[in-house]
Amino acid sequence: MIANGKVLKYGDNVDTDVIIPARYLNSFDAKELASHVMVDLDPTFVDRLEPGDIVVAKSNFGCGSSREHAPLALKTAGVSCVIANSFARIFYRNSINIGFPILECPEAVDGIDEGDKVEVEFETGVIKNLTKGTSFQAQAFPPFLQKMIEANGLVNYVNSKK
Amino acid sequence: MGMTMTQKILAAHAGLDSVVAGQLIECNLDVVMANDITGPMALPIFRQMADKVFDKDKVVLVPDHFTPNKDIKSAQNARDIQDFSREQGLTHHMVQGKCGVEHAILPERGIVTAGECIIGADSHTCSYGALGAFGTGVGTTDIATGMATGQAWFKVPSAIKFVLTGKPSQYVSGKDIILHIIGMIGVDGALYKSMEFVGDGIEHLTMDDRFTICNMAIEAGGKNGIFPVDQQTLDYIHEHSTKPYQVFEADEDAEYEQVIEIDLSAIRPTVAFPHLPGNAHTIDEIEASEKIYIDQVVIGSCTNGRISDMRKAAAILKGKQVHPEVRVMVIPATQKIFLQCMEEGLAQIFVESGCAFNTPSCGACMGGHMGVMCKGEKCVSTSNRNFVGRMGDVESLIYLASPEVAAASALAGYIANPEKIGGEE
Numbered sequence: 001m002i003a004n005g006k007v008l009k010y011g012d013n014v015d016t017d018v019i020i021p022a023r024y025l026n027s028f029d030a031k032e033l034a035s036h037v038m039v040d041l042d043p044t045f046v047d048r049l050e051p052g053d054i055v056v057a058k059s060n061f062g063c064g065s066s067r068e069h070a071p072l073a074l075k076t077a078g079v080s081c082v083i084a085n086s087f088a089r090i091f092y093r094n095s096i097n098i099g100f101p102i103l104e105c106p107e108a109v110d111g112i113d114e115g116d117k118v119e120v121e122f123e124t125g126v127i128k129n130l131t132k133g134t135s136f137q138a139q140a141f142p143p144f145l146q147k148m149i150e151a152n153g154l155v156n157y158v159n160s161k162k
Numbered sequence: 163m164g165m166t167m168t169q170k171i172l173a174a175h176a177g178l179d180s181v182v183a184g185q186l187i188e189c190n191l192d193v194v195m196a197n198d199i200t201g202p203m204a205l206p207i208f209r210q211m212a213d214k215v216f217d218k219d220k221v222v223l224v225p226d227h228f229t230p231n232k233d234i235k236s237a238q239n240a241r242d243i244q245d246f247s248r249e250q251g252l253t254h255h256m257v258q259g260k261c262g263v264e265h266a267i268l269p270e271r272g273i274v275t276a277g278e279c280i281i282g283a284d285s286h287t288c289s290y291g292a293l294g295a296f297g298t299g300v301g302t303t304d305i306a307t308g309m310a311t312g313q314a315w316f317k318v319p320s321a322i323k324f325v326l327t328g329k330p331s332q333y334v335s336g337k338d339i340i341l342h343i344i345g346m347i348g349v350d351g352a353l354y355k356s357m358e359f360v361g362d363g364i365e366h367l368t369m370d371d372r373f374t375i376c377n378m379a380i381e382a383g384g385k386n387g388i389f390p391v392d393q394q395t396l397d398y399i400h401e402h403s404t405k406p407y408q409v410f411e412a413d414e415d416a417e418y419e420q421v422i423e424i425d426l427s428a429i430r431p432t433v434a435f436p437h438l439p440g441n442a443h444t445i446d447e448i449e450a451s452e453k454i455y456i457d458q459v460v461i462g463s464c465t466n467g468r469i470s471d472m473r474k475a476a477a478i479l480k481g482k483q484v485h486p487e488v489r490v491m492v493i494p495a496t497q498k499i500f501l502q503c504m505e506e507g508l509a510q511i512f513v514e515s516g517c518a519f520n521t522p523s524c525g526a527c528m529g530g531h532m533g534v535m536c537k538g539e540k541c542v543s544t545s546n547r548n549f550v551g552r553m554g555d556v557e558s559l560i561y562l563a564s565p566e567v568a569a570a571s572a573l574a575g576y577i578a579n580p581e582k583i584g585g586e587e
Contacts, residue, residue: 060353086353089383158307
């Protein structure tokens with residue numbers, strides 16, 4: 001599986017309240033949530049995002065509330081993956097559970113700027129900055145989690161075990 | 163190598179003699195909880211896996227976030243979990259007006275107890291660590307899976323040990339202690355780790371203090387927070403619960419990533435400034451700077467909505483008027499606490515001093531309803547998060563504090579010191 005797109009880059013502690021504010025949480029319709037994603041951090045996000053684009057961020061991405069609406073909104077809006085220095089634990093778990101790819105790679109975060117074109121290969125964890133001609137190695141997922149991502153989420157994984 | 167208290171609980175629930183940090187395990191769950199925001203989203207996912215919940219004694223759905231029904235969509239959400247709960251015959255069926263905020267009602271009703279493994283579709287599920295249980299927040303898919311299978315996968319966390327010594331001074335409580343700690347280690351200082359609190363200072367912390375401290379473990383990125391079981395814990399459990407419980411203790415030779423000593427007597431009333439729970443300032447720093455005038459005060463939430471929080475706030479407000487331009491929302495966390503406030507004369511104090519005294523709800527904490535702010539407004543809140551837009555407009559500001567600082571600020575109209583304003587002068 002390969003992701004390829006331009007980068008939208010953010011800083012530390014992008015929390016789930018800015019990813020999808022509480023005022024939208026009385027709905028769990030994925031498309032509706034996607035239309036409001038990141039609005040309190042970057043009101044231009046939804047307009048600038050093209051399907052396949054990649055979010056790059058610094059530390060503790062997705063901190064705060066457990067709302068699964070957050071990775072769901074990003075995935076549905078067309079974000080192909082998030083590359084960050086580190087992820088908050090509930091967001092990390094939720095992303096894997098819904099089959100939304102996330103990668104931890106501080107070197108890549110340092111070596112990628114807003115607007116760069118990037119390609120990510122999930123099986124190997126290789127991140128290529130096509131604009132700058134550089135490449136980075138992210139940590140691969142442990143086999144247990146690889147299986148869940150391949151199954152496109154926890155539910156399919158659970159059902160496939162029956 | 164020995165195990166931490168958390169590792170012991172996880173090992174027991176995975177049917178393993180021992181576990182090590184980083185190990186992936188599958189645990190049997192004692193309680194699986196969701197609310198009116200996370201529950202409805204879980205139901206269709208649940209139905210892809212099962213028709214019946216794994217155990218109707220162990221699944222609880224609490225209508226607390228956007229209730230009393232905030233709008234039509236919220237009414238539908240509350241309806242969905244109420245219908246599901248009734249159809250499934252859930253033992254702890256919860257309906258608005260007969261329960262409270264999830265992390266206050268579950269311990270109060272004895273639904274959670276020492277030694278248990280609990281997941282909740284809410285990040286503050288870590289609160290139950292106060293009872294010597296493992297509680298952690300998860301998302302919708304995990305909760306649906308938990309409801310169907312009674313199991314969850316975990317990566318075993320390593321731990322930070324916090325050694326608490328000394329006795330907190332008069333106006334310092336659980337909230338100041340945890341805000342001080344998060345200020346010290348940062349909002350990802352405990353990322354993926356257990357925060358294990360030990361030491362002789364613990365005997366000076368009430369159960370309410372411990373719930374407050376464990377509640378905010380997630381705000382430091384923690385997987386869970388946990389206290390050892392002592393006589394206070396046992397008294398609480400015996401008073402509230404009839405469930406069998408188990409006491410787990412960390413091994414003497416357990417290893418910790420860090421050991422941090424905290425002298426409780428040195429902690430000052432502490433406030434977390436916008437926009438991070440880790441942006442801690444002591445009341446002394448605040449008093450030495452320009453006054454921060456406020457528009458709203460919220461006293462309540464799963465962090466600080468318990469009876470001792472209500473008593474502390476009332477003691478400061480008694481016989482006085484809150485600032486004429488400040489709106490003050492007081493929200494006891496359960497119906498039982500609401501009644502206690504009435505019986506003890508606290509409700510009278512709140513209303514007479516100019517506060518809105520409200521039915522239990524999470525609404526104000528998360529900018530849903532019952533305390534929303536518009537552009538430019540500032541609030542002192544006893545809740546747990548102050549991110550941008552958390553309580554309303556992206557240009558409103560939230561200062562997190564204890565009930566006493568909140569009450570003193572309500573009187574003064576700016577962030578104020580309970581040692582000087584409203585306290586024994």
